[in-house]
Amino acid sequence: MFRALFRAVLLLIVVVAAAAYLLGWKSGTGRRDDAPATVGTSGVNTDRARAIGASVGEKTAVAAGEAKRALTDGQVTAKIKAKMALDDTVKAVNVDVDTNGSTVTLSGVVDSAAQRNRVLQLARETAGVTTVVDHLRVR
Numbered sequence: 001m002f003r004a005l006f007r008a009v010l011l012l013i014v015v016v017a018a019a020a021y022l023l024g025w026k027s028g029t030g031r032r033d034d035a036p037a038t039v040g041t042s043g044v045n046t047d048r049a050r051a052i053g054a055s056v057g058e059k060t061a062v063a064a065g066e067a068k069r070a071l072t073d074g075q076v077t078a079k080i081k082a083k084m085a086l087d088d089t090v091k092a093v094n095v096d097v098d099t100n101g102s103t104v105t106l107s108g109v110v111d112s113a114a115q116r117n118r119v120l121q122l123a124r125e126t127a128g129v130t131t132v133v134d135h136l137r138v139r
Contacts, residue, residue, distance in 0.1 A: 037114065073099040076128045080104065083122040090118055100129055107135035 040136050076099045084090045095108040110116045116136050123132045 069101070072128070073101070076104065076126060077100075079126050080123050080129075083126065084119060087118065087122060090115055090122070095119055098122070102130040103133065104129050104131070105133040105135060109137050109139055111139055113138055 056082060077097045080097045080099075084095060091111065094110060095106060098105040098107070106119060106123055106125075116134075116138055119136060120132055120134060123129060
């Protein structure tokens with residue numbers, strides 16, 4: 001009983017939907033034959049738009065390069081700090097690491113000359129570092 005009622009309601013919905021579609025098509029509210037094949041321009045200066053697009057693209061490329069450099073600098077700094085944290089002879093908390101390209105500047109206070117030499121060695125051994133600037137002080 002329930003299945004028969006459900007089928008009847010479903011059939012009624014399909015018939016009503018088909019009739020509404022066909023009535024809309026015939027009355028002209030559906031597809032229009034007089035619609036233009038292409039859409040015209042809105043008066044936009046395409047040369048100016050291209051120039052602005054090129055400018056935006058150029059600025060985006062510069063910003064992406066700066067972001068990549070900042071990420072690379074951060075990676076080098078993180079590598080050096082991780083090496084110092086894992087080394088038992090170095091107190092990494094007292095040493096600041098600043099990276100600018102392939103140049104690393106170390107500053108802060110260390111307990112001994114041996115500790116200072118070890119911090120400098122860890123920084124020099126890190127991939128991507130070509131120059132280490134020493135601003136470390138020994139207590």
